[in-house]
Amino acid sequence: MSASLIYDLAPVGSIVAWSDGTPRPPKRFRKKLAAWKTRNSQGRLIRKVGERSVGATSLSPNFTLHEGDLGANGVIAIRIHRTFSLDTTLTFKVVERPALGSVRVFDRAGSCAELVHLAFNRQAAEEWLSGHGYPNAVVEEVTADEVAADHVEGRAAA
Template sequence: MSALQVYDHAPLGSLIAYSDGAPKPPARFSRKLRDWESRNGVGRLVKKEPPRERPTYSSPACFTLHEGDFGSDGIVIVTVMRTYTVDSALTFKVRERPTVGMVRVIQAVGDNSELIHLAEEMEAAELWLARHPHFNVRLEEVTADVVEGRAAA
């Protein structure tokens, strides 16, 4: 599937795999392996941004994948996010969609929305939000229309 198809059809909270199609190099080639890993991986779809036209530049539509949080003792030191434009040459695949009944914690960021947490149920989402307060947040329950791609992502 292309990046444009992910942008158009995958709902926020989906687990997306991306690949350049190259085979994984042996571990002994650490630099080649590191480069390959930067073009092949998995992340959770957390944001979609429409194309922008400005007087001095324009940017195509894009989406952001959350690849992971790194730290220790429950303290996040680094969050890895990757943003891809809809004209990316990589191949994408939806590995998992959020299931019906899950709750997405969405934060309004300017004109866009960003997924900040995906909970199994409403009670878990409310508990998470109580422990991690955020501004401009809404809770969205995942419906069958969202899972099947018939509703807004």
Template structure:
């Protein structure tokens, strides 16, 4: 499966691992390790954006991964997202699919929506929405068809 295949077949909410294929440096090489971790990590698939044209520029299709949150005491101060074009030279692997019956909480309707929360069931999604302000949110239950992806490895 290529990055284009991840874009075409991986469901929102899937955990995607990416790598440049280089070996992990030793812990004592902190700068090399930080650079390596920038190209070898994972995240939850939160967005698929189709190719688009802005004036005379064509922006290729891309995927966005939620890489992590920083903060404390239950307050998120910084949310990290990584966006990769479908022609990225990194290798991608889908390591986990969301479970059937889980619910996507999308920030808005349409194909350009971002996944803001992956709930275990509809009541969880509705309860989460009462605490977080997304006035145009859409709830979408995950079907068995979405999770039936063949060949989950990408290079």
């Protein structure tokens, strides 16, 4: 599916895979394999940002996926995020959607809010929040309407 369908249909918290359609190179070609992995991977959808203007420049809508974390001993040193514009040539697939009743924790309210945690229920979200420093956090439950929105105008988000 296209990036615009991911933007329109996939709920925040979904696991989304992306691909350029090329076959995976053999493991012995380390550089080619590393380059291939940057164009073929997956991550959790953490943000959708609509069209906006910065001065005289107009920025197109985009979405951001959290691909992973780098660190050691429970300390995260680097978070790997990938942001995709809707005009990318990559193809996308929703691998997993957030479960009905799960709770998303956003770092702040508003259109640029970023998902920082996906909990199984509200109690787990509140417990997670008590141990992490997000004073402006917003807690939002995944609703049946979002799960039903997977099929809009005959298009499926899978």
